[in-house]
Amino acid sequence: MRAIETTDLVKKYGELTALGGVSLxxxxxxxxxxxxxxxxxxxxxIRILTTLLKPTAGAARxxxxxxxxxxxxxxxxxxxxxxxxxxxLDLTGYETMDIYARFYGMHRKERGGRIDELLDMVGLKDRAxxxxxxxxxxxxxxxxxxxxxxxxxxxxxxxxxxxxxxPQSRHVVWELLERFRNADKLTILLTTHYMEEAESLCDRVxxxxxxxxxxxxxxxxxxKQIPQKDSIELGVTGVDMERAVEWAKxxxxxxxASYRESTLLVSAxxxxxxxxxxxxxxxxxxxxxxxxxxxxxTLEDVFIHYTGRPIREEEAKKVSFLLGxxxxxxxxx
Amino acid sequence: MHxxxxxxxxxxxxxxxxxxxxxxxxxxxxxxxxxxxxxxQGELKNLPVAVVDLDGxxxxxxxxxxxxxxxxxxxxxxxxxxxxxxxxxxGLREGVFKAVVVIPGGFSRDxxxxxxxxxxxxxxxxxTISALTIRASITGALSALKDEFVSIREExxxxxxxxxxxxxxxxxxxxxxxxxxxxxxxLGAMTTGAFNMVMDKFLGVEESxxxxxxxxTDIVMGLIASGLLxxxxxxxxxxxxxSLISGLFFWGGISFGAFVLMLAVIILSTLxxxxxxxxxxxxxxxxxxxxxxxxxxxxxxxxxxxxIYPIESFPGWLKAFAxxxxxxxxxxxxxxxxFKSAGLQAVQGDIAFxxxxxxxxxxxxxxxxxxxx
Numbered sequence: 001m002r003a004i005e006t007t008d009l010v011k012k013y014g015e016l017t018a019l020g021g022v023s024l025x026x027x028x029x030x031x032x033x034x035x036x037x038x039x040x041x042x043x044x045x046i047r048i049l050t051t052l053l054k055p056t057a058g059a060a061r062x063x064x065x066x067x068x069x070x071x072x073x074x075x076x077x078x079x080x081x082x083x084x085x086x087x088x089l090d091l092t093g094y095e096t097m098d099i100y101a102r103f104y105g106m107h108r109k110e111r112g113g114r115i116d117e118l119l120d121m122v123g124l125k126d127r128a129x130x131x132x133x134x135x136x137x138x139x140x141x142x143x144x145x146x147x148x149x150x151x152x153x154x155x156x157x158x159x160x161x162x163x164x165x166x167p168q169s170r171h172v173v174w175e176l177l178e179r180f181r182n183a184d185k186l187t188i189l190l191t192t193h194y195m196e197e198a199e200s201l202c203d204r205v206x207x208x209x210x211x212x213x214x215x216x217x218x219x220x221x222x223x224k225q226i227p228q229k230d231s232i233e234l235g236v237t238g239v240d241m242e243r244a245v246e247w248a249k250x251x252x253x254x255x256x257a258s259y260r261e262s263t264l265l266v267s268a269x270x271x272x273x274x275x276x277x278x279x280x281x282x283x284x285x286x287x288x289x290x291x292x293x294x295x296x297x298t299l300e301d302v303f304i305h306y307t308g309r310p311i312r313e314e315e316a317k318k319v320s321f322l323l324g325x326x327x328x329x330x331x332x333x
Numbered sequence: 334m335h336x337x338x339x340x341x342x343x344x345x346x347x348x349x350x351x352x353x354x355x356x357x358x359x360x361x362x363x364x365x366x367x368x369x370x371x372x373x374q375g376e377l378k379n380l381p382v383a384v385v386d387l388d389g390x391x392x393x394x395x396x397x398x399x400x401x402x403x404x405x406x407x408x409x410x411x412x413x414x415x416x417x418x419x420x421x422x423x424g425l426r427e428g429v430f431k432a433v434v435v436i437p438g439g440f441s442r443d444x445x446x447x448x449x450x451x452x453x454x455x456x457x458x459x460x461t462i463s464a465l466t467i468r469a470s471i472t473g474a475l476s477a478l479k480d481e482f483v484s485i486r487e488e489x490x491x492x493x494x495x496x497x498x499x500x501x502x503x504x505x506x507x508x509x510x511x512x513x514x515x516x517x518x519x520l521g522a523m524t525t526g527a528f529n530m531v532m533d534k535f536l537g538v539e540e541s542x543x544x545x546x547x548x549x550t551d552i553v554m555g556l557i558a559s560g561l562l563x564x565x566x567x568x569x570x571x572x573x574x575x576s577l578i579s580g581l582f583f584w585g586g587i588s589f590g591a592f593v594l595m596l597a598v599i600i601l602s603t604l605x606x607x608x609x610x611x612x613x614x615x616x617x618x619x620x621x622x623x624x625x626x627x628x629x630x631x632x633x634x635x636x637x638x639x640x641i642y643p644i645e646s647f648p649g650w651l652k653a654f655a656x657x658x659x660x661x662x663x664x665x666x667x668x669x670x671x672f673k674s675a676g677l678q679a680v681q682g683d684i685a686f687x688x689x690x691x692x693x694x695x696x697x698x699x700x701x702x703x704x705x706x
Contacts, residue, residue, distance in 0.1 A: 102339035
């Protein structure tokens, strides 16, 4: 069965199209990443999948249930970690978990064991009786992940779960997600704009921009699709650079070669593997290789390739004329 | 069923973790009782009045004596004899005196000759209530002079008005208790229930509730139930403490049945106001708006409720508002139960109105509430 399935999902806010026809298939057990710049439509898509927003057109199903017609069923099957911190500061960690478990109709016996287990896994067992107000940002996020899992959902949906966390906390969250995924055969959908997050966690990644999916594949698959490859820079002396370039272009796996003063620039599919042959060849020509630098192609290159370099002019948030900046009327970021 | 109880528990836990708010919710109505009870004393006292005696005859002396008697007795007036009329009038304009009495030259002669004798009374009628009191007090004092004067001539059967109080002596502070209790209920309704929802929206926490299987009814019911519990608790404490401060000690005076009815009135009033708050705040997402609305609602519901001034004296349009104001019925019922040893018969109308109001407002409140971001 498909854990998540959307067909031509459209969401419009008046003139503005936040989602312009998104079709996705996420099989059960997959760790799926949704990548995109700010304002690309990630949160809008998440909010439709989590029944908070109704699509303007198209359909979305979670574990086979329509998110509009069977929204109550869908809510019971998903666990969600929203982008903003949404835990009550005036409750303790344990109370937060317990009250949430009751929202899902879990009985006392069921709850106790599950909560202890989860709090232990996210490393908050010792702080369970402290108010959430005393937690750090990372602890609060871990609690919210545990909260999203309290009812053993089939699908866990996280909207930029590591935003605003320090590198240590971020790595802890990644480890947790890996562990939960393996332990519960969970399907996980995660939005992020941290490339290394998607690269290290996700089975498949969709890049979304201007409300449309512009690329969808595994991380290696995505890398293959773009012309930019690994690039190698070699500082060389004692050879004719023109000759070296001509020679390098003939090597297998090398796509382009050029030079700038005494630096030879080579693009290759697998840079690390190409380096020994290039260095040996240059030596054979009587050259001396002073330094080698390899820049491997990253998901960021893929991301920039598909979404472009310019900084986005984000759509101005709506602010009430009558109330001022008290609360901007937010919609999908 | 379990689900709305979880919301209820959440709110109760959050409430007890804010002891300052608990203390404020209790103290404010009680301080209100103390301040209102002492500033709006039932009868006015020590109103400064200047007397200018231009006559200096035996009857003007007599008038002065009568005024002094008022000063010494009920102490309504604070008499100050002033020689210069111009100085007295200046004092009246400046607010030093609330009134100036001028006894004209030839007053004693006119009285003796049984001509028309007049005393001038200048009132600061910018202060209506003290002006009315002074006029009544001075007229009363002078009537004694007239009686004495007349009584020499002829004996007449006198008509006298003697107050007969229907209920045992009630102090002004004590009559305020129903108003103070309804104010505690209002403040409770304002800061629990719907307000928690506004705060959840403001802090962005509500998103996490909407993501769970909680239904709209679960959420509204949970919030109203917690508000009802907290507010009833606050109102009862305010009732006890207010009663203690004003020396009413109602527990000695009312039956168990009357106390149960009192509880019913408090619960129904709370429910009605909770529902009303949901109707008004259901779509609000900023506590600042609640602050502005709160002060306004308190005034427009509290003052026309009859808690401090009788409804009968209102102009027609305000009477009409008082007629639909739930606080009017709460105050009426509580007053009847506390002071008149009334039973169900006397308050069943109030209870019926409050019950219908509660039902309608809670239903409408639920309609207004949107389970969406």
